[in-house]
Amino acid sequence: MTIAIIGAGLGGLALARVLHVHGIDAVVYERESSRDARGQGGMLDIHSGQRALREAGLLDQFFEIARGEGQDMRLLKPDGTLLLQEDTPDDAPLLRPEVDRADLRDLLLDSLPEHTVRWGHAYESAGDGVLRFADGRTATYGLLVGADGANSRVRALLTDARPEHIGQNMIELCVSDIDRTHPDLAAMVGRGNYWVFGDGRSLAAQRNGDGRVRIGLNFYNTGEDWFADSGIPFDDPAAARVRLLEMFGEWDPRITALIAAADDTIVPRSITTLPIGLTWPSTPDVTLVGDAAHLMPPVGEGANMALLDGALLGIELAGHPDDFPAAIREYEREMFERTGAAGRMSADIQELLMSPDASERLLAFFQPG
Known part of the structure; x- marks a missing residue:
C-alpha cells in the first residue's frame, strides 16, 4: 500500500523517518520547490518531542544541534524592570533545549532515502486512491496523511473545521x-x-x-x-x-x-487556532498530523505535538502492517486525547498572556509559591 504524506514539515518528516526505520516506504509530497525555497522560522523548544526523535533514531544527533543555553530566560516590564532572569548552567540536562527549526528539519530530511520527498508538488485534491496536484500531475495512494499545516487542504476530507x-x-x-x-x-x-x-x-x-x-x-x-x-x-x-x-x-x-x-x-x-479537542470519525485511508489536526496557540506545544504525531502514527502503522485502518483508529484515539490536553493547556497559557497583568502572572507561573 502506498503511503502518501502531504507536507514536508516536522510531522510529515517524522512519520516518514519512523516508517523508514521500520522498513516501510512512504512518499512525501511538498509544494515548495526545494528545502531552501523559504525560511523555516525561528527556534523551537523541544521537550516531549524528544520521544519522537528517539523513536526515529535521531536523538543523539538532535542533542548535537540543540542549544541548552537557549533555555535562558529574562522577563521584564515595559519600564525596563527585570522581574526574572534564569541562566542555564553549562552542565544542565537538555530537558527543553532550543533548536533552529531549519536545522531540525534538515536533520529529518537528511535521515530519509533520496527521492522520499517529491518537491514542487502542490496538493490540489484526492479521492478514490488518486492524488491530484495543481500542475495536473497525479499519483496513487493507499493511505493519505495530511501534514500540510494550519491551512491544510487534506483536512477537508475529514472535517469542516477551519482555523x-x-x-x-x-x-x-x-x-x-x-x-x-x-x-x-x-x-x-x-x-x-x-x-x-x-x-x-x-x-x-x-x-x-x-x-x-x-x-x-x-x-x-x-x-x-x-x-x-x-x-x-x-x-x-x-x-x-x-x-x-x-x-x-x-x-x-x-x-x-x-x-x-x-x-x-x-x-x-x-x-x-482550530477548536480545542477537535475530532472526526475515523476514515480507513486518510488521517492528519500536526497543525493540520490541532492548530494551537504558539506557546511551545505545536512542534512537539507534530513530532509525536508523526512518530506515533508510524509506530502504529508498523505494528499493523496488514490493517492500516486499525492503525489509524489507534493513532487517532491516542492523538485526540494527548493533543486535546495540550490544546487546553496552551489555551490557558494564551489567556494568561492576553491578560492585563500578564507579567505578574507569568512571574507567578515560573516561580510558584
Whole structure:
C-alpha cells in the first residue's frame, strides 16, 4: 500500500523517518520547490518531542544541534524592570533545549532515502486512491496523511473545521548578526528568550542559532482587520519601524531599540487556532498530523505535538502492517486525547498572556509559591 504524506514539515518528516526505520516506504509530497525555497522560522523548544526523535533514531544527533543555553530566560516590564532572569548552567540536562527549526528539519530530511520527498508538488485534491496536484500531475495512494499545516487542504476530507482568529496579531522582526552589529542589544537579550509584557502588548526576542535575534511584537485583544487599521506601512520598512516605535513610545528605549535595529524584513502574522479537542470519525485511508489536526496557540506545544504525531502514527502503522485502518483508529484515539490536553493547556497559557497583568502572572507561573 502506498503511503502518501502531504507536507514536508516536522510531522510529515517524522512519520516518514519512523516508517523508514521500520522498513516501510512512504512518499512525501511538498509544494515548495526545494528545502531552501523559504525560511523555516525561528527556534523551537523541544521537550516531549524528544520521544519522537528517539523513536526515529535521531536523538543523539538532535542533542548535537540543540542549544541548552537557549533555555535562558529574562522577563521584564515595559519600564525596563527585570522581574526574572534564569541562566542555564553549562552542565544542565537538555530537558527543553532550543533548536533552529531549519536545522531540525534538515536533520529529518537528511535521515530519509533520496527521492522520499517529491518537491514542487502542490496538493490540489484526492479521492478514490488518486492524488491530484495543481500542475495536473497525479499519483496513487493507499493511505493519505495530511501534514500540510494550519491551512491544510487534506483536512477537508475529514472535517469542516477551519482555523479561527484568536484576537492576537503579531509582527515579526529580525536583527541579523546581532553580536557584531549591536553588541549592546545582544548582551541585553542574552542567550535565550527575552520577554516584555504590558498594556495588551508584548515584545518577545529570541536568540537563534545562526546569530540573529528574532523578535515578535504581539498585539492582544485585536481583531482580524487590525493590520489594515493599524497604520503600519508594511511596504515601507523604514516607515513601518517608525510607526512601531510610536506604538511602543512609552516603553523603555533600551527595549524599543530592538525595533529600531531590525532589518527590513517585517512580517505580519494573524494568530489562528482550530477548536480545542477537535475530532472526526475515523476514515480507513486518510488521517492528519500536526497543525493540520490541532492548530494551537504558539506557546511551545505545536512542534512537539507534530513530532509525536508523526512518530506515533508510524509506530502504529508498523505494528499493523496488514490493517492500516486499525492503525489509524489507534493513532487517532491516542492523538485526540494527548493533543486535546495540550490544546487546553496552551489555551490557558494564551489567556494568561492576553491578560492585563500578564507579567505578574507569568512571574507567578515560573516561580510558584
